[in-house]
Amino acid sequence: MAPIELFIELTLMPLIAFIVGMMMVLMMRRIAARIQRRIGPPFFQPLYDIVKLHGKRTQVSHGLIHDIGIVMAMGGYIAAETLLPVPGMNGIAEKGGLITLLYLMMIPSLGLALGVGQCANPNGSIGIARALTAMLAYDIPLVIVIFGVAYAAGTTNLVEIIATQQAGGFATWGVVEMPLLAIAGLIAMHASLGKQPFEIYIAPAEIATGPMVEMSGKYLGGLFVMQCFQLYTTSVLYVSLFLGGGTTWFDFLIKSFLVLAIPVSIAYLFPRYRTEDLLRLMWKWPVILGLIGLAFVM
Amino acid sequence: MVMSRLQKIPVVEEKKGNPLARVFDDLVRFCRSRSLFILHYCTGCGAIELPPAMTSRFDMERLGIQPMVSPRQADILLITGYVSIKTLKRVILTYEQMGSPKYVVGICSCTVNGGMYWQSYATAKKLDEYMPVDLYIAGCMPRPEAVISGLQKLMDRIKNGEADSWQDYYRNYDYYLGNQQKLFGEDWQTPTDIITEAKHYELMGEGTLGQHTRLLEQHQQPLEALEMRLGHKLKEPVE
Numbered sequence: 085m086a087p088i089e090l091f092i093e094l095t096l097m098p099l100i101a102f103i104v105g106m107m108m109v110l111m112m113r114r115i116a117a118r119i120q121r122r123i124g125p126p127f128f129q130p131l132y133d134i135v136k137l138h139g140k141r142t143q144v145s146h147g148l149i150h151d152i153g154i155v156m157a158m159g160g161y162i163a164a165e166t167l168l169p170v171p172g173m174n175g176i177a178e179k180g181g182l183i184t185l186l187y188l189m190m191i192p193s194l195g196l197a198l199g200v201g202q203c204a205n206p207n208g209s210i211g212i213a214r215a216l217t218a219m220l221a222y223d224i225p226l227v228i229v230i231f232g233v234a235y236a237a238g239t240t241n242l243v244e245i246i247a248t249q250q251a252g253g254f255a256t257w258g259v260v261e262m263p264l265l266a267i268a269g270l271i272a273m274h275a276s277l278g279k280q281p282f283e284i285y286i287a288p289a290e291i292a293t294g295p296m297v298e299m300s301g302k303y304l305g306g307l308f309v310m311q312c313f314q315l316y317t318t319s320v321l322y323v324s325l326f327l328g329g330g331t332t333w334f335d336f337l338i339k340s341f342l343v344l345a346i347p348v349s350i351a352y353l354f355p356r357y358r359t360e361d362l363l364r365l366m367w368k369w370p371v372i373l374g375l376i377g378l379a380f381v382m
Numbered sequence: 383m384v385m386s387r388l389q390k391i392p393v394v395e396e397k398k399g400n401p402l403a404r405v406f407d408d409l410v411r412f413c414r415s416r417s418l419f420i421l422h423y424c425t426g427c428g429a430i431e432l433p434p435a436m437t438s439r440f441d442m443e444r445l446g447i448q449p450m451v452s453p454r455q456a457d458i459l460l461i462t463g464y465v466s467i468k469t470l471k472r473v474i475l476t477y478e479q480m481g482s483p484k485y486v487v488g489i490c491s492c493t494v495n496g497g498m499y500w501q502s503y504a505t506a507k508k509l510d511e512y513m514p515v516d517l518y519i520a521g522c523m524p525r526p527e528a529v530i531s532g533l534q535k536l537m538d539r540i541k542n543g544e545a546d547s548w549q550d551y552y553r554n555y556d557y558y559l560g561n562q563q564k565l566f567g568e569d570w571q572t573p574t575d576i577i578t579e580a581k582h583y584e585l586m587g588e589g590t591l592g593q594h595t596r597l598l599e600q601h602q603q604p605l606e607a608l609e610m611r612l613g614h615k616l617k618e619p620v621e
C-alpha cells in the first residue's frame with residue numbers, strides 16, 4: 085500500500101469513528117429520554133457539548149500528569165480505531181491483530197487513572213479504583229471470548245476473521261456459530277461501557293461522577309470525546325467478531341447501532357450494582373457461558 | 383450601586399470588516415448557549431420545582447440543559463431559594479471553583495430581596511451583593527414553566543454575547559469581597575485566589591483591588607496542597 089494512501093486511511097478512520105461515535109452518544113441519550121418519556125436532546129447536542137467545553141475561558145489544570153492522562157485516554161482509543169477495519173479501509177489492522185487491539189483498549193483506563201490521581205480528589209480516587217476493579221471484572225470474560233473467536237478462526241487477524249464470515253454468509257457469522265460466546269461477549273461489552281447495572285465508577289449520586297469530578301473545560305471535553313470513541317470501538321469490535329463486519333457502510337452502521345442499542349436500552353431500566361456484586365456477576369455468568377462456548381469451539 | 387459599576391465596564395466596539403472573522407466566536411457562543419450544565423445548589427424550598435422541570439413533564443434536556451454534579455463541570459449555578467449565612471459561604475466557594483464563563487441564576491423571591499425571610503437575622507438578603515447574578519426568576523416559588531422561560535432568556539443573552547457578568551466578579555472583586563467580609567468577618571478567605579486569576583486572564587479592573595483586598599492580603603494564609611499519605615493519624619496519641 086502506498087504510504088500516502090495509508091496516511092489518508094489512518095486520518096480518516098479516527099475521524100469517522102468520532103462522527104459515528106457522536107451519533108451513538110446522541111442515540112444513547114435519545115433512548116434514555118424515550119424510556120423516561122421525555123423528548124431528548126436535539127441532533128447536534130453532543131457536538132454543542134464538546135465545542136462548549138473546549139471553548140471555556142478558564143481551564144483548570146492540576147499539573148502535567150493531569151494533561152498527559154487525558155491525552156492518553158483519548159489517544160488509546162484513537163490508536164485503537166486504526167486497528168478496527170471498516171468497509172473499504174483496513175488501516176493497519178492486518179499488522180496489529182486482536183491482541184494489540186485488546187491492549188490499546190486498556191490504555192484509556194490507565195491514562196484516566198494517572199490523570200485523576202493528580203487531581204487529589206477523594207471521589208476521583210474512589211472512582212478510579214472502582215473503574216480498574218470493573219476492568220478486572222469484565223476483561224476476563226472478554227479475553228475468553230476473544231480467545232474463543234480467534235481459536236475458531238485460527239487467526240488473530242481481524243481482517244481475516246471478517247473475510248471468513250463474509251465469504252460464508254449468514255451461517256458462518258460468529259453469532260450463529262458460537263452463540264454462547266456471543267452472549268458472553270455482549271455481557272462483557274455492556275460492562276465495559278460502564279452503563280447502568282454496571283455503572284459503579286461514575287455513580288453521580290454517590291461519588292459525584294468519580295473520575296470526572298475534578299475535570300473542567302477541555303479536560304471534561306476530552307472525556308466526552310473519549311466516550312464517543314468508546315461507544316464506537318466497543319460496538320464495532322463486537323460487529324467484527326460476531327456479525328461479520330460490514331460489506332457496505334450502510335449495513336455496517338446499522339449493525340453497530342443495533343448492537344449498541346441492546347445494552348443501552350437495558351441500561352436505563354436498572355439501578356446499579358455494588359462493586360463486589362459486579363465482580364461476582366462478571367466472574368460467574370459470562371465466564372461460565374464463555375468457557376462452555378469455548379469447549380464447543382475446541 | 384451595582385448598576386453604576388456595571389456601566390463602567392468598557393464596551394468593545396465590534397469592528398466592521400471581514401464578516402467571516404468572527405464566525406468562530408459566534409459558533410462558540412452559540413454552542414455555549416445550547417449546552418448548559420447546571421449545578422443546582424438546592425438551598426431553599428424553590429428546589430422542589432426543579433425535578434419537574436428536568437424530568438418527563440417539561441424536559442429541560444431538549445434545550446440542552448442537563449444537571450451536573452460537581453462545580454468544575456457546571457456552567458450555571460442555580461440558587462433555588464433563601465441562602466442562610468452559613469450556606470452563602472459554601473455558595474461562594476462553589477461559585478469560585480466553577481470554570482468561566484459561568485452564570486448564576488437566582489430562583490425564588492428570597493434570592494432577590496430576602497422574600498419572606500426579610501426579617502431573619504440568619505439569611506443573606508440580596509444575592510447580587512455577594513456574587514454577580516445573571517438572571518432572577520421571581521416567584522414564591524416559580525413554576526417550572528417560569529424556570530424554563532427564564533433559562534431561555536439566559537440562552538438568548540449568551541448567544542448575543544451579553545451574559546458576561548462573570549467578568550464583573552473579577553473586575554469588581556473589592557466590592558463583592560467587602561460585602562462578604564461584612565457578613566463573615568474580616569478574616570474571611572476562600573481557597574481560590576481571585577486576584578491572581580484576574581491577572582492571569584487579564585480581567586483586572588478598577589475595582590479589583592481596594593481596601594477590602596488589602597485587608598485580605600494582611601491575614602491571608604498561603605494556600606498549600608493537601609498532604610497525601612497513608613496511615614494518617616487524626617490525633618496524636620496521649621502519653
Ligand code: SF4
Nearest residue numbers: 426463490491492522
Ligand atoms: S421565595 Fe418562597 S418558595 Fe422560594 S425560597 Fe423563598 S419562601 Fe421558599
